[in-house]
Amino acid sequence: MxxxxxxxxxxxxxxxxxxxxxxxxxxxxxxxxxxxxxxxxxxxxxxxxxxxxxxxxxxxxxxxxxxxxxxxxxxxxxxxxxxxxxxxxxxxxxxxxxxxxxxxxxxxxxxxxxxxxxxxxxxxxxxxxxxxxxxxxxxxxxxxxxxxxxxxxxxxxxxxxxxxxxxxxxxxxxxxxxxxxxxxxxxxxxxxxxxxxxxxxxxxxxxxxxxxxxxxxxxxxxxxxxxxxxxxxxxxxxxxxxxxxxxxxxxxIAKARRIIALKLAAMIRLRQLLADVEELVLPAGIEDGHGAHLFVVRLDTDKVRFTRDAFQEHLKRQYQVGTAVHYPCVWTWEVFQGLDYDNSDCPIAERAGTEVLSLPVFAQSSEEDLQYAAWAIKQSIQQLTVRSQ
Ligand SMILES: Cc1ncc(COP(=O)(O)O)c(C=O)c1O
The missing domain is CATH 3.40.640.10 (Type I PLP-dependent aspartate aminotransferase-like (Major domain))
Structure with missing residues (x-):
């Protein structure tokens, strides 16, 4: 397609x-x-x-x-x-x-x-x-x-x-x-x-x-x-x-439940569209009380030879798909540097900070938006994989 x-x-x-x-x-x-x-x-x-x-x-x-x-x-x-x-x-x-x-x-x-x-x-x-x-x-x-x-x-x-x-x-x-x-x-x-x-x-x-x-x-x-x-x-x-x-x-507040239900439906649909992308770790359990604020995936860096930042940039430049990083680990900000943080005992966060990417999901995400975003994600992974070989 x-x-x-x-x-x-x-x-x-x-x-x-x-x-x-x-x-x-x-x-x-x-x-x-x-x-x-x-x-x-x-x-x-x-x-x-x-x-x-x-x-x-x-x-x-x-x-x-x-x-x-x-x-x-x-x-x-x-x-x-x-x-x-x-x-x-x-x-x-x-x-x-x-x-x-x-x-x-x-x-x-x-x-x-x-x-x-x-x-x-x-x-x-x-x-x-x-x-x-x-x-x-x-x-x-x-x-x-x-x-x-x-x-x-x-x-x-x-x-x-x-x-x-x-x-x-x-x-x-x-x-x-x-x-x-x-x-x-x-x-x-x-x-x-x-x-x-x-x-x-x-x-x-x-x-x-x-x-x-x-x-x-x-x-x-x-x-x-x-x-x-x-x-x-x-x-x-x-x-x-x-x-x-x-x-x-x-x-x-009066419309919060409706907004969240719409975002959650979009997240569930996007997760379904991305289910076969083995390079991504998709959010689990979003049906179970999730407030549907952000749809955060992880680019599994064991399975690819390009970075999350390159992936984000490619999505934006080649496909005009906007994403955001929530978050780099707090200790990477300048204000925390020099404060002698030993990150070695937070390996899961350390790795997640370089892998997380929030994908575009909002109350009015259309089926076309979600399909296009999922397609662009798959295309980008394929293209970056070829390029990094
Ligand atoms: C986890 C978290 N805590 C605190 C804040 C700060 O919120 P505010 O911008 O309302 O001060 C934000 C804002 O993005 C946030 O994401």
């Missing part, structure tokens, strides 16, 4: 961000143009937090202006500082590690599980020391992390577990949403996530009312509202989401 050349971008918000979302933001902005109009107060904040908590199965949700600031607030509430160690996965966006490093802590990397590419509780156990102050697993690509494994560690050691749930709106673990897991979970609503609040946004969910209140103070200058007078009881910042974003958050 051959295809006429077309272009498949890595990302398209069509079908995810729609006219009702734009109208929700416009309504709030229009109201601000009226006499006496303002972007405060924000009743949308409580409404959005209630809707998000319900969607993610948590008792409490606190809206933030990003997942990065949500993670930072959690680090501050836990009192993470220079004497501490925080254990996380090397295969993540840099900010899962920098949130701890920026507070002066040493980031300790533990290896990932080969099938889920999520932090492996067994590997984490080997890295726990008297200085360990927190564990930060990531629900990588939307795949649920091993919450039972981390619960057991939390129970036995008392170490708080903060989940980086940036990829995990709608992810389920053993049939339930993941927002109640651990001490807290930090979500992202940045532009390419499962839902978006006008390009940036985030939230913390927690079962613990005191923890939720503590992070809320961190995002609002340490204010306590509601008493006879305004009080400032903590050191905090302004990490608040804006009113138009909160309004859009409500329309986005």
């Amino acid at each position: 051959s295809f006429a050349k077309r272009s498949v971008p890595f990302l398209s918000l069509g079908g995810m961000f729609e006219a009702d979302d734009a109208a929700a933001a416009a309504r709030v902005m229009q109201a601000a143009t009226e006499p006496g109009g303002s972007f405060f107060p924000m009743p949308e904040e409580a409404e959005f937090q209630t809707a998000l908590a319900a969607h993610e199965g948590a008792a409490h949700a606190v809206a933030f202006n990003s997942c990065g600031t949500a993670l930072d607030a959690c680090m501050m509430v836990l009192g993470i500082g220079p004497q501490d160690e925080v254990i996380t996965t090397p295969l993540t966006f840099v900010c899962t590690a920098t949130c701890a490093a920026a507070r002066g802590a040493r980031v300790v990397f533990a290896d990932i599980a080969p099938t889920t590419l999520c932090l492996d509780p067994a590997a984490v156990r080997k890295k726990i020391s008297p200085r360990t102050k927190a564990i930060l697993p990531v629900h990588f690509a939307g795949c649920p992390a091993d919450i039972d494994g981390f619960d057991a560690i939390g129970r036995q050691t008392g170490i708080p577990v903060i989940y980086d749930a940036a990829h995990a709106v709608g992810t389920r673990y053993r049939g339930r949403p993941i927002g109640a897991a651990g001490t807290a979970s930090c979500y992202s609503f940045q532009s390419n996530k499962n839902i978006t609040t006008l390009g940036e946004g985030g939230a913390v969910t927690s079962e613990d009312a005191d923890f939720a209140e503590a992070v809320r103070r961190k995002k609002t200058f340490g204010y306590v509202y509601g008493g006879p007078r305004l009080r400032v009881v903590d050191l905090g910042f302004n990490y608040r989401m804006t009113k138009p974003q909160l309004a859009v958050g409500l329309t986005q």
Whole structure:
């Protein structure tokens, strides 16, 4: 089979961000143009937090202006500082590690599980020391992390577990949403996530009312509202989401399940189309609670003589198929170099960091897009194989 050349971008918000979302933001902005109009107060904040908590199965949700600031607030509430160690996965966006490093802590990397590419509780156990102050697993690509494994560690050691749930709106673990897991979970609503609040946004969910209140103070200058007078009881910042974003958050949450179902169907179809490509390791278990954020394959470097980067470049240049790398291992970024990381005990992550490639799947992926992408992938592997012989 051959295809006429077309272009498949890595990302398209069509079908995810729609006219009702734009109208929700416009309504709030229009109201601000009226006499006496303002972007405060924000009743949308409580409404959005209630809707998000319900969607993610948590008792409490606190809206933030990003997942990065949500993670930072959690680090501050836990009192993470220079004497501490925080254990996380090397295969993540840099900010899962920098949130701890920026507070002066040493980031300790533990290896990932080969099938889920999520932090492996067994590997984490080997890295726990008297200085360990927190564990930060990531629900990588939307795949649920091993919450039972981390619960057991939390129970036995008392170490708080903060989940980086940036990829995990709608992810389920053993049939339930993941927002109640651990001490807290930090979500992202940045532009390419499962839902978006006008390009940036985030939230913390927690079962613990005191923890939720503590992070809320961190995002609002340490204010306590509601008493006879305004009080400032903590050191905090302004990490608040804006009113138009909160309004859009409500329309986005209402459609999250539909968006995820569409993305999941596209992922299952693409996996079927690629099933015979032995050079690729395809994601397993995506029918089972996966939040369908990213479709991450691995180019099995034992089976080819070209690199993932060459493959990515070829797909883009020859076939206009957009892909992305989630992620190079965190220790490869300049900011972590010179910090004396011994990568030898994270061999699975080390290898995955050079093999992972996220393929284009979005809510409006058409059958033609998926067929074309699968064909282009097969053609590229064939051509690069010939070229590398
Ligand atoms: C795993 C992970 N954690 C944290 C973040 C940071 O999210 P935000 O951009 O909302 O700060 C991202 C963003 O891509 C991410 O992928």
